[in-house]
Amino acid sequence: MLLSGCLSAFIPERPADPAPVTDGVPSELIEFYDQPPQWQDCGPDLQCATITAPLDWHDPARGEIDLALTRYLAEQGAPDGSLLTNPGGPGASGVSFVQSSAQYLFADDVRAAYDIVGFDPRGVGESTAVECLDDAAMDSYLYDLPEGERGSAEWERELEKSNADFAAGCEENTGDLLEFITTEQAARDLDLIRAVLGENELRYLGFSYGTFLGATYANLFPERAGHLVLDAAIDPSVPSAMVGAVQGVGFEDALRAYLADCGDGGQCPFPGNVDDGMADLGALLAEVDDRPLVGADGRELGADTLVTAIISSLYSPLSWPDLTAALEGAQQGDASGAFALADMYNDRVNGTYVANTTEAFSAYNCMDYPVSTAAETDAADELMSENAPTIAPYWSGPDLCEQWPHEPTGTRDRITAEGAAPILVVGTTGDPATPYQWAEALAEQLDSGTLITFEGEGHGGYGNSACINDAVGDFLIDGTVPDDGLRCQ
Structure with missing residues (x-):
């Protein structure tokens, strides 16, 4: 008292x-x-x-x-x-x-x-709130793997169809708000x-x-x-395509910092120096892109989801041990650690999306950024290929905003x-x-x-x-x- x-x-x-x-x-x-x-x-x-x-x-x-x-x-x-x-x-x-x-x-x-x-x-x-897809459809949008070979015309068509379905769902379920x-x-x-x-x-x-x-x-x-x-x-x-490319280079640089740190600490998923580690990581990404791992719930872990898992853990050095565990697991055929990181990034908990971050993120970006020109996209791809060669093959695809039901009103x-x-x-x-x-x-x-x-x-x-x-x-x-x-x- x-x-x-x-x-x-x-x-x-x-x-x-x-x-x-x-x-x-x-x-x-x-x-x-x-x-x-x-x-x-x-x-x-x-x-x-x-x-x-x-x-x-x-x-x-x-x-x-x-x-x-x-x-x-x-x-x-x-x-x-x-x-x-x-x-x-x-x-x-x-x-x-x-x-x-x-x-x-x-x-x-x-x-x-x-x-x-x-x-x-x-x-x-x-x-x-922006509302687009139910949980099952969101799983398909974020995690399903195209049947076509990466970069092929079939692969492009599949992703464009997925983007179109997502955008249509946003328009149907959000209504008048989406434009604003x-x-x-x-x-x-x-x-x-x-x-x-x-x-x-x-x-x-x-x-x-x-x-x-x-x-x-x-x-x-x-x-x-x-x-x-x-x-x-x-x-x-900065235009839209270049935003993504500069971020991609940033994440590649952060990966190198992570590998340097874990190498100094003695526990690293890849032996050797940083360049060796980046080469081994590139090989792991290519392997799961060719032969996806299967999670406990039946979802397939391809290179795109593994990249999502990687970048989700690079926002803070406190998450680097989780990245080590996820990469070591993937090397052994265990997708659980990578799915845990990707699910956290996507606000997915036990099969349920507990936030609408993906939907709102897409809506803001497609209204704020004019769709990139071919020249801007080419410049962004060149920046990625030259400065982020490890993750560049899995970084870009058809632009969702090309399918958006409203014209952007923002300028850069x-x-x-x-x-x-x-x-x-x-x-x-x-x-x-x-x-x-x-x-x-x-x-x-x-x-x-x-x-x-x-x-x-x-x-x-x-x-x-x-x-x-x-x-x-x-x-x-x-x-x-x-x-x-x-x-x-």
């Missing part, structure tokens, strides 16, 4: 939430901006709410959608405001991210100062969330695709961009966010999914961009370096801009 009494003296009582900010909002949007979230407890130190947004911000009368929110309550009791966050994807659930990770990923100073607010973007998770799954629309949703939380400016920490969402927000609403941190940045000017342009307050960009030198060159490019494009660097492996710097955490925390809490070019280990 005495301890409880002492603690209560130091933790301020939580005040009432501020009223929504509606200054300057057009009359046709007031009903959306003037809706205080009705928060309900949904876990220890967690609250959840749902708000409504226009289906189409450019024609609010067309209908409404739901946006799901959650917040991890500030540990100091009386918050200094709200910090919004997005984990990436596109298509990852911000609600699940905050509920599972806020207490562990966000540093003590940030958790004390702010309510950490996660949201499922339009089309994702608990918000009005764009980052531009989602950024306007983000401004709505800012306002209903009672914030005059957006305070935001976005990861991976969340950097594109945050940069788009700053470009649309520079006067409302407060302290924005963009970690594991995407270069918004530089983002300057002219007039925005300082924006902090975090890059990681060994990031496979969003290579460091993209962080350099985004920081250079932004009029007020500042780049800080984590010299390490994995996807993202925040949470992996005390030096990065300190710089990000000082920026978010006090607005202190670190020296441009700060490098951390």
Whole structure:
């Protein structure tokens, strides 16, 4: 009792939430901006709410959608405001991210100062969602092996048919929403969330695709961009085919880092030096491409799924031991470890897809990116073949977006966010999914961009370096801009 009494003296009582900010909002949007979230407890130190947004911000009368929110309550009791966050994807659930990770990923100073607010973007998770296929059809789409030889006309036709069936399922089961799954629309949703939380400016920490969402927000609403941190940045000017190719090179480089590390540690699925290991891995991929392994549930493990398993484990060095186990298993004819990694990547648990990440990912990309030209595709293939020869044979195929039922509305342009307050960009030198060159490019494009660097492996710097955490925390809490070019280990 005495301890409880002492603690209560130091933790301020939580005040009432501020009223929504509606200054300057057009009359046709007031009903959306003037809706205080009705928060309900949904876990220890967690609250959840749902708000409504226009289906189409450019024609609010067309209908409404739901946006799901959650917040991890500030540990100091009386918050200094709200910090919004997005984990990436596109298509990852911000609600699940905050509920599972806020207490562990966000540093003590940030958790004390702010309510950490996660949201499922339009089309994702608990918000009005993209729906495409049932579980059995999704298994077929993601895991079935074409009968035709890789690269043959028959192989192309089979994959094009699979893409067409997936796209048709999205159109049939999602309806009017599908046309409006764009980052531009989602950024306007983000401004709505800012306002209903009672914030005059957006305070935001976005990861991976969340950097594109945050940069788009700053470009649309520079006067409302407060302290924005963009970690594991995407270069918004890169065309679709080249995005995939640059990522492929990043994953090939990460594979080499993994092999160097496991070789030094003494437990590695392949003997010899890194070049020997890459050659042996290439041989393993070719072997399962020719003679797929069969899992306990009857699914066949071909090279494409093995590559998915590999890249899923390269997002963090903490997953490298799982990659070792999966590769050693595959060498012995056991597909279970590889399927476990691929299923985790695809949000598949015991035959059920527990999230709609694949559907939302496809919808955003097909609406945000113009379909690549033949010249862009050829340049991307050349980059892969020259710089990622191990995984290049299994990296590309017919483009789903060529089958998409709606024309893309996004463009691939530089983002300057002219007039925005300082924006902090975090890059990681060994990031496979969003290579460091993209962080350099985004920081250079932004009029007020500042780049800080984590010299390490994995996807993202925040949470992996005390030096990065300190710089990000000082920026978010006090607005202190670190020296441009700060490098951390």
